[in-house]
Amino acid sequence: MKPIKKIVVVGGGTAGWLTACIIAARHKGREASGFSVTLIESANTPTIGVGEGTWPTMRSTLSRIGVSETEFFRQCDAAFKQGALFSRWTTGQASDAYFHPLMLPQGFSHTNLVPHWLQQNLHKSSEQNFCDAVCPQGVICQKGLAPKTISHAEFEAVANYAYHLDAGKFAVFLQQHACKQLNVQHRIADVTQVKLTDSGDIDRLVLNGDQEIAGDLFIDCTGFRALLIGDAMQVPFKDCKDILFCDTALAVQVPYENEFSPIATHTISTAQSAGWIWDIGLPTRRGVGHVYSSQHISDEQAERELAAYIGKDSVSARKIKIRAGHRETFWKNNCVAVGLSAGFMEPLEASAIVMIELSAKLIAEQLPVCREVMDIVAKRFNATTLYRWGRIIDFLKLHYVLTQRRDSDFWRDNLDPSSIPDRLKELLLLWSYQSPWFHDEFNQVEEIFPAASYQYVLYGMKFKTQVEADTLQNTAKYAERLLRENRNLTEKLGLSLPYHRDLIMKIHERGLQTV
Amino acid sequence: MARFELLSADQHQDLRLIAQGETPHFTSVITSEFFEAANSLPIMLTKNSETGEFFAVVILSMKSGEPPIKNLAQRGGFVPLSLQCQGFYISDQQIAIDRDNPRFSSTEGEALFTASRQPAECLRKVQHTLGKLHIGQEQNQAFIKAMTENQLIEPVDLDFSFEKGERISLKGLYSISLDSLHQLDDAKVIEFFRSGYMQLAYLVAGSLKQFNSLAHMRNQALLSKTETT
Ligand SMILES: Cc1cc2nc3c(=O)[nH]c(=O)nc-3n(C[C@H](O)[C@H](O)[C@H](O)COP(=O)(O)OP(=O)(O)OC[C@H]3O[C@@H](n4cnc5c(N)ncnc54)[C@H](O)[C@@H]3O)c2cc1C
Numbered sequence: 001m002k003p004i005k006k007i008v009v010v011g012g013g014t015a016g017w018l019t020a021c022i023i024a025a026r027h028k029g030r031e032a033s034g035f036s037v038t039l040i041e042s043a044n045t046p047t048i049g050v051g052e053g054t055w056p057t058m059r060s061t062l063s064r065i066g067v068s069e070t071e072f073f074r075q076c077d078a079a080f081k082q083g084a085l086f087s088r089w090t091t092g093q094a095s096d097a098y099f100h101p102l103m104l105p106q107g108f109s110h111t112n113l114v115p116h117w118l119q120q121n122l123h124k125s126s127e128q129n130f131c132d133a134v135c136p137q138g139v140i141c142q143k144g145l146a147p148k149t150i151s152h153a154e155f156e157a158v159a160n161y162a163y164h165l166d167a168g169k170f171a172v173f174l175q176q177h178a179c180k181q182l183n184v185q186h187r188i189a190d191v192t193q194v195k196l197t198d199s200g201d202i203d204r205l206v207l208n209g210d211q212e213i214a215g216d217l218f219i220d221c222t223g224f225r226a227l228l229i230g231d232a233m234q235v236p237f238k239d240c241k242d243i244l245f246c247d248t249a250l251a252v253q254v255p256y257e258n259e260f261s262p263i264a265t266h267t268i269s270t271a272q273s274a275g276w277i278w279d280i281g282l283p284t285r286r287g288v289g290h291v292y293s294s295q296h297i298s299d300e301q302a303e304r305e306l307a308a309y310i311g312k313d314s315v316s317a318r319k320i321k322i323r324a325g326h327r328e329t330f331w332k333n334n335c336v337a338v339g340l341s342a343g344f345m346e347p348l349e350a351s352a353i354v355m356i357e358l359s360a361k362l363i364a365e366q367l368p369v370c371r372e373v374m375d376i377v378a379k380r381f382n383a384t385t386l387y388r389w390g391r392i393i394d395f396l397k398l399h400y401v402l403t404q405r406r407d408s409d410f411w412r413d414n415l416d417p418s419s420i421p422d423r424l425k426e427l428l429l430l431w432s433y434q435s436p437w438f439h440d441e442f443n444q445v446e447e448i449f450p451a452a453s454y455q456y457v458l459y460g461m462k463f464k465t466q467v468e469a470d471t472l473q474n475t476a477k478y479a480e481r482l483l484r485e486n487r488n489l490t491e492k493l494g495l496s497l498p499y500h501r502d503l504i505m506k507i508h509e510r511g512l513q514t515v
Numbered sequence: 516m517a518r519f520e521l522l523s524a525d526q527h528q529d530l531r532l533i534a535q536g537e538t539p540h541f542t543s544v545i546t547s548e549f550f551e552a553a554n555s556l557p558i559m560l561t562k563n564s565e566t567g568e569f570f571a572v573v574i575l576s577m578k579s580g581e582p583p584i585k586n587l588a589q590r591g592g593f594v595p596l597s598l599q600c601q602g603f604y605i606s607d608q609q610i611a612i613d614r615d616n617p618r619f620s621s622t623e624g625e626a627l628f629t630a631s632r633q634p635a636e637c638l639r640k641v642q643h644t645l646g647k648l649h650i651g652q653e654q655n656q657a658f659i660k661a662m663t664e665n666q667l668i669e670p671v672d673l674d675f676s677f678e679k680g681e682r683i684s685l686k687g688l689y690s691i692s693l694d695s696l697h698q699l700d701d702a703k704v705i706e707f708f709r710s711g712y713m714q715l716a717y718l719v720a721g722s723l724k725q726f727n728s729l730a731h732m733r734n735q736a737l738l739s740k741t742e743t744t
Binding site: 513 | 562563564565566567568569663666668669670687689
């Protein structure tokens with residue numbers, strides 16, 4: 001039996017440090033028997049340095065690896081994220097916007113409110129939007145309120161939340177935690193060569209041309225470089241630019257007017273002529289970027305749109321090429337890829353970091369005891385991960401197929417049936433007769449986007465699902481109650497939650513309690 | 516609503532103080548009161564809603580708006596210092612009062628100032644108690660800091676069922692975890708023993724049992740009320 005004890009992570013970006021922390025925390029206490037996690041990062045290849053929107057999974061991840069949420073807020077320039085506002089995605093008009101919040105619709109686990117809401121709106125002249133009808137978070141976001149108060153403990157929430165954070169500071173923060181608290185070994189060196197065994201496993205890495213490091217499991221977190229999974233293991237990349245067209249990003253940082261300017265507590269995503277602009281509010285600055293299809297507009301045009309969004313004549317933005325797609329497999333022999341090396345799709349729903357968390361958690365929990373069983377674990381990991389990438393593609397594409405915009409080739413091309421995955425086509429047909437709810441369609445544990453997310457996007461974008469009135473009778477009363485309770489809760493939270501910036505300032509000053 | 520004024524002989528020459536104010540649902544206590552308090556009332560920790568910081572309180576009734584469950588005799592004569600100073604505050608080294616507190620009257624109670632505009636006996640007592648509270652606050656903070664830093668504070672769920680199906684659950688209350696206390700390393704145990712924190716921690720944890728007697732007494736009161744009606 002060849003035990004798996006020496007874990008080598010290559011890459012010190014968000015993926016590398018998160019993965020190292022998650023594995024080290026999960027296997028804490030095994031050091032005495034020779035278990036170790038080593039992270040190698042190059043001083044010459046910078047990290048990507050973007051990626052500032054997360055999912056609520058980050059709360060449990062941070063708590064599980066044992067960091068203090070207070071310190072995280074102080075050191076990572078973090079803010080609360082309670083969802084995303086999608087502006088101009090449906091009709092392209094200035095007034096066109098909907099929320100995709102992080103809270104589930106009221107009573108989600110027992111009742112599907114969608115048909116009830118649809119039915120009610122049939123008979124009303126002015127319709128109440130789906131999000132506000134079923135959950136309070138859209139209103140909380142619009143008012144700029146925090147999802148909790150200073151007397152809620154770390155990681156505890158009134159309204160579900162994730163974070164916006166400074167990616168550079170986050171990597172440093174994780175590094176300190178990993179090295180000081182979790183005994184992760186840190187080596188700064190370039191991996192210059194990968195040596196394989198006869199069976200095709202990675203035997204050792206050559207560092208800086210002369211030193212070597214051996215290991216039992218190698219985790220490729222080298223970003224777009226994909227040094228191990230791509231170069232050494234020769235796993236092909238599966239492109240999906242025929243489905244998702246965006247291939248370039250322009251990123252800038254925008255200062256606030258003053259230190260008291262409100263901080264948005266949701267990501268703002270505003271559709272453009274051939275892509276969209278993200279706008280993420282941190283306490284000290286905003287991070288803004290234009291993600292677009294270079295097939296459809298020139299870089300200059302993209303820059304002009306970004307400048308117009310910020311309200312300037314011109315911008316000097318950092319340009320990042322992105323390649324939509326993922327590896328055909330993610331775990332081959334004793335090498336597994338996590339982060340950009342595994343795949344990337346436009347950051348429309350902040351799916352990259354959550355994929356890192358889920359992958360690292362799966363590796364940590366299923367960590368093969370010995371080489372003899374690693375291929376079995378790898379097979380299962382690959383199946384789950386492939387399923388997840390598939391769902392990300394579907395969900396991102398959903399935003400593009402529901403649009404009513406026809407004002408540019410980009411939007412028109414997105415509706416080309418050949419660009420829509422079959423599974424999504426089928427679901428859209430299904431959903432025109434019955435709305436998605438978690439029982440029917442979503443049975444995978446740790447589904448990246450729960451059925452609630454589909455509901456918010458579908459009905460935020462005015463998707464029409466037929467309703468058979470007589471099927472609603474059973475649950476009509478209960479649904480009425482849920483909708484009423486939601487109105488009460490919305491009002492109550494609107495009055496009791498503090499302003500977002502105020503709470504962050506208080507956290508910096510006083511800290512949150514751990515209980 | 517509160518109406519705060521700095522206390523001055525000029526302005527409050529004719530103001531009188533009623534010995535006992537309304538007894539609240541809970542009131543703050545300082546560590547030097549823990550011994551006496553724990554004999555009759557639960558000592559709990561709760562969070563300041565402005566700062567999120569913990570402070571210590573004794574619970575006097577099960578619900579706000581209800582009279583205290585135990586009378587003075589049943590509390591062994593214990594009157595928390597904070598109740599003795601009800602209506603008085605310290606603001607920048609000066610004493611301030613909340614004019615809207617019903618303890619203040621122009622007709623009833625004892626005068627705050629003498630004819631020669633000197634603090635009267637009752638005001639002197641309050642001044643003295645405010646001083647004690649002020650010093651006590653610092654000791655409280657140090658104690659709570661020690662408890663927080665060593666992760667000894669835990670939230671407690673308090674659900675009570677009363678006559679006629681009435682249910683009361685008290686939210687936002689914390690106590691000291693005996694389990695965590697028992698896991699402290701030896702050096703900490705000695706340190707806490709020497710500083711007196713160990714006793715204080717046990718007093719807090721042990722006083723949780725006083726809820727039983729509060730709940731029992733409230734139930735008895737409800738029962739006797741039903742019998743008479
Ligand atoms: C424009 C844009 C916006 C994004 N927005 C979001 C978002 O809002 N939400 C979200 O979840 N994600 C977002 N992402 C994705 C997110 O940025 C990444 O998933 C995340 O940063 C992880 O990157 P990484 O660690 O895999 O790679 P990187 O940050 O690129 O790190 C690669 C590491 O590998 C090391 N390395 C490379 N070669 C070698 C070598 N030979 N030897 C040793 N070390 C080596 C480098 O030094 C570096 O430390 C966005 C991405 C882009 C491009």
